[in-house]
Amino acid sequence: MKLRTxxxxxxxxxxxxxxxxxxxxxxxxxxxxDLSSLDPxxxxxxxxxxxxxxVYEGLALYDKDMSVIPGLAESWKLLTPTTWEFKLxxxxxxxxxxxxxxxxxxxxxxxxxxEGSDQKVRAxxxxxxxxxxxxTIVVETPAPNPILIQDLPVLFIMDKEWSEEHGTTNATSAxxxxxxxxxxxxxxxxxxxxxxxxQADVKTIMLRxxxxxxxxxxxxxxxxxxxxxxxxxxxxxxxxxxLDLVYPVPVQxxxxxxxxxxxxxxxxxEARTIFLGMDQSRDELLYSNIKGKNPFKDQRVRAxxxxxxxLEAIKExxxxxxxxxxxxxxxxxxxxxxPELNTPYAYDPEMSKKLLAEAGYPDGFEVxxxxxxxxxxxxxxxxxxxxxxxxxxxxxxxxxxxxxxxYFGKVLETGGFDTSFYLLGWTPSTMDAxxxxxxxxxxxxxxxxxxxxxxxxxxxxxxxxxxxxxxxxTDQAKRNAMIREAFQIVKDDVGYLPVHQQxxxxxVSDRVTVNQRADNGLDYRFVVVK
Amino acid sequence: xxxxxxxxxxxSIVVMLTVALIAFSMFRFVGDPINNMVGQDTSQEERExxxxxxxxxDPFIEQFGRFVLHAAEGDFGISYKxxxxxxxxxxxxxxxxxxxxxxxxxxxxxxxxxxxxxxxxRSKGILSKGIMTLSLIGVSxxxxxxxxxxxxxxxxxxxxxxxxxxxxxxxxxxxxxGFLTASxxxxxxxxxxxxxxxxxxxxxxxxxxxxxEVLRTDFVKFARARGLPDRAVHFKHALxxxxxxxxxxxxxxxxxxIAFAIIxxxxxxxxxMGLLFIQAIADVDIPIMAAYLVMIAFFxxxxxxxxxxxxxxxxxxxRADSAT
Numbered sequence: 013m014k015l016r017t018x019x020x021x022x023x024x025x026x027x028x029x030x031x032x033x034x035x036x037x038x039x040x041x042x043x044x045x046d047l048s049s050l051d052p053x054x055x056x057x058x059x060x061x062x063x064x065x066x067v068y069e070g071l072a073l074y075d076k077d078m079s080v081i082p083g084l085a086e087s088w089k090l091l092t093p094t095t096w097e098f099k100l101x102x103x104x105x106x107x108x109x110x111x112x113x114x115x116x117x118x119x120x121x122x123x124x125x126x127e128g129s130d131q132k133v134r135a136x137x138x139x140x141x142x143x144x145x146x147x148t149i150v151v152e153t154p155a156p157n158p159i160l161i162q163d164l165p166v167l168f169i170m171d172k173e174w175s176e177e178h179g180t181t182n183a184t185s186a187x188x189x190x191x192x193x194x195x196x197x198x199x200x201x202x203x204x205x206x207x208x209x210x211q212a213d214v215k216t217i218m219l220r221x222x223x224x225x226x227x228x229x230x231x232x233x234x235x236x237x238x239x240x241x242x243x244x245x246x247x248x249x250x251x252x253x254x255l256d257l258v259y260p261v262p263v264q265x266x267x268x269x270x271x272x273x274x275x276x277x278x279x280x281x282e283a284r285t286i287f288l289g290m291d292q293s294r295d296e297l298l299y300s301n302i303k304g305k306n307p308f309k310d311q312r313v314r315a316x317x318x319x320x321x322x323l324e325a326i327k328e329x330x331x332x333x334x335x336x337x338x339x340x341x342x343x344x345x346x347x348x349x350x351p352e353l354n355t356p357y358a359y360d361p362e363m364s365k366k367l368l369a370e371a372g373y374p375d376g377f378e379v380x381x382x383x384x385x386x387x388x389x390x391x392x393x394x395x396x397x398x399x400x401x402x403x404x405x406x407x408x409x410x411x412x413x414x415x416x417x418x419y420f421g422k423v424l425e426t427g428g429f430d431t432s433f434y435l436l437g438w439t440p441s442t443m444d445a446x447x448x449x450x451x452x453x454x455x456x457x458x459x460x461x462x463x464x465x466x467x468x469x470x471x472x473x474x475x476x477x478x479x480x481x482x483x484x485x486t487d488q489a490k491r492n493a494m495i496r497e498a499f500q501i502v503k504d505d506v507g508y509l510p511v512h513q514q515x516x517x518x519x520v521s522d523r524v525t526v527n528q529r530a531d532n533g534l535d536y537r538f539v540v541v542k
Numbered sequence: 543x544x545x546x547x548x549x550x551x552x553x554s555i556v557v558m559l560t561v562a563l564i565a566f567s568m569f570r571f572v573g574d575p576i577n578n579m580v581g582q583d584t585s586q587e588e589r590e591x592x593x594x595x596x597x598x599x600d601p602f603i604e605q606f607g608r609f610v611l612h613a614a615e616g617d618f619g620i621s622y623k624x625x626x627x628x629x630x631x632x633x634x635x636x637x638x639x640x641x642x643x644x645x646x647x648x649x650x651x652x653x654x655x656x657x658x659x660x661x662x663x664r665s666k667g668i669l670s671k672g673i674m675t676l677s678l679i680g681v682s683x684x685x686x687x688x689x690x691x692x693x694x695x696x697x698x699x700x701x702x703x704x705x706x707x708x709x710x711x712x713x714x715x716x717x718x719x720g721f722l723t724a725s726x727x728x729x730x731x732x733x734x735x736x737x738x739x740x741x742x743x744x745x746x747x748x749x750x751x752x753x754x755e756v757l758r759t760d761f762v763k764f765a766r767a768r769g770l771p772d773r774a775v776h777f778k779h780a781l782x783x784x785x786x787x788x789x790x791x792x793x794x795x796x797x798x799x800i801a802f803a804i805i806x807x808x809x810x811x812x813x814x815m816g817l818l819f820i821q822a823i824a825d826v827d828i829p830i831m832a833a834y835l836v837m838i839a840f841f842x843x844x845x846x847x848x849x850x851x852x853x854x855x856x857x858x859x860x861r862a863d864s865a866t
Contacts, residue, residue, distance in 0.1 A: 056581025417573025
């Protein structure tokens with residue numbers, strides 16, 4: 013156990029002593045993966061950011077419903093289209109007692125841009141920060157950036173003094189040039205919980221920060237996190253009463269949880285959209301029996317696929333009723349979502365056959381589908397269902413389901429987009445539709461670093477134009493109208509085949525109430541032990 | 543003896559090099575590590591630069607050579623995922639795996655050998671038949687299933703024992719032990735039984751078969767003819783002569799207890815090396831995988847050496863041979 017010695021323990025002990033009348037409420041939970049590092053800039057991954065969001069904070073915070081509320085900044089306003097003024101919160105202290113000031117914000121931004129950081133994209137959204145006084149800063153963006161605020165809840169603020177003292181002014185690099193980076197195993201944030209001990213992949217214990225600046229509903233004094241890789245073990249640990257919360261729980265196990273005493277399944281739609289993509293750029297598909305041309309270049313073929321897939325059946329049979337079938341590439345939680353476009357393509361195999369015949373494939377064709385088997389909820393089973401549904405309209409799908417490391421190595425840019433037909437999931441990291449448009453939907457452009465996750469290279473210049481305009485339009489109404497137009501075009505083109513929003517699936521003990529955030533994040537601020 | 547040990551140690555280096563070579567030639571098929579190391583927003587240039595810095599673009603032989611050179615200095619590199627030295631990660635896990643394997647091995651021997659002797663001597667008794675039937679379950683059920691069943695029964699239904707983890711541990715230097723706390727000991731019970739069950743039945747069946755064989759030999763008959771008491775015949779003469787194959791198998795099995803603790807460790811979320819390794823496979827954490835495989839190879843070599851040395855003490859004929 014790497015017990016933190018010295019100051020923090022002393023502070024923690026003092027905090028507990030002060031709060032003596034409060035009952036010790038220990039909250040224990042397990043997640044399938046691990047907190048790989050305590051460094052808030054080391055990895056841009058949802059579990060790491062969601063967990064460290066209890067220890068570190070950004071200028072803004074997520075509320076229960078993922079709306080953005082003031083955090084370490086009390087308020088902000090747009091001065092010119094490219095400059096923002098932030099008023100920082102006064103009287104906030106880091107866990108080890110240092111004061112929070114403008115210098116810490118500037119330092120953290122620079123650290124997020126340093127070598128080894130995986131937050132460079134977010135850091136690059138800011139061109140310069142000028143300190144006006146200790147609690148006022150002016151932030152300059154490279155271009156008008158309507159969604160700057162959306163990035164702030166996960167751009168965590170570290171203390172400058174502490175980082176300099178411990179020589180951790182650069183983010184912990186994966187290549188280990190900075191051996192023993194202090195922040196990888198130690199944390200000093202402003203959040204409601206402080207790390208007491210952290211042993212990678214074994215156990216992490218956090219204590220309540222009694223001097224937290226904000227009133228929060230939680231009465232938890234200690235959080236104990238254990239990664240448990242095997243789903244049956246996770247579920248057993250919950251039912252046996254050893255843990256208060258485990259996630260994810262396989263949807264197949266919901267009935268078991270309902271039958272057990274004192275626990276229940278907590279489900280909700282995740283902000284992640286699962287969809288199918290098709291190679292629309294090559295002149296001949298890499299994996300098909302059709303030679304000399306690419307059937308997916310024909311809108312009728314793509315529409316035929318859309319009408320052949322029965323999303324309701326996938327929801328009922330594969331997802332046990334827990335998924336939300338969708339017709340749009342972003343979820344309702346995402347800024348810019350258009351409710352009217354969310355109706356899925358109608359399930360109509362006859363129409364599908366007709367469209368295939370019109371396109372010149374009355375007997376269908378063969379194509380290979382790439383699918384991960386350990387990345388999304390029941391991913392391989394969804395692909396199997398799609399395979400059998402397409403078989404009914406004459407399309408013979410050869411399914412290649414692989415572990416995510418192999419799958420992503422093949423279909424992403426590193427593998428040369430080596431796929432003809434694939435399943436992917438996407439949560440816009442900014443919680444804004446622009447991210448989905450510029451990553452998944454605009455024409456792929458390596459030089460401009462756009463559309464790099466548009467694996468099949470669906471390409472419509474009009475969407476490109478709109479996306480560029482959306483990226484710098486600060487008038488929300490105008491911006492939303494353009495987002496709507498862009499998604500309408502994608503839908504008419506059948507650029508993608510949206511499947512569903514997968515369910516968040518947690519197992520919770522009756523002893524606690526928690527808030528299930530749409531990005532699968534667990535915010536301890538809302539955990540209440542009965 | 544010294545030259546024997548020296549020769550064995552030389553052999554072990556060859557074995558480890560071979561394992562490392564095979565391991566390295568397989569890593570390229572495990573997948574792309576980069577995608578697990580960065581978030582979805584990270585640009586392609588960043589990804590390529592990372593690949594370059596990790597040396598993953600270098601020719602296979604260069605990567606292998608670099609690994610061997612560093613490993614020779616005791617440096618197994620930095621884990622891609624945890625960004626900590628691999629040697630430190632393994633050091634933190636070693637005690638968990640060794641304690642579990644040790645308890646399992648003791649369980650397997652302490653129960654397996656007497657049960658084997660008993661079933662051989664009373665081969666027609668009802669209890670013997672019962673033990674033999676039970677042992678079939680031990681060899682035929684997969685470890686994963688046994689673990690889950692034990693968890694369900696003792697953890698979920700009866701709630702006597704913890705379902706996962708190692709409980710509270712006490713640190714003695716870098717070694718952490720679960721032997722000194724109540725929760726640590728309770729946590730050991732289910733995983734060690736799960737891990738021991740297969741070895742236990744194997745040892746039992748082996749001892750039984752050998753014992754039946756030896757009991758039919760002439761020298762046992764002569765011993766009886768000499769009027770020695772049953773106890774002396776069974777335990778002094780017969781059992782001792784069954785031990786050579788038992789030691790071989792037990793030795794090899796001890797190696798596999800350590801190596802195949804992987805499954806037990808992942809079922810019980812036991813924070814040992816096996817769990818670290820299986821996680822590393824999912825994350826394509828090549829430094830951890832390489833170090834683990836080489837270390838397991840080393841364990842096997844050492845255990846085999848100890849087994850060979852034990853032969854000398856158990857079997858006098860070997861000593862006579864080496865004298866000539």
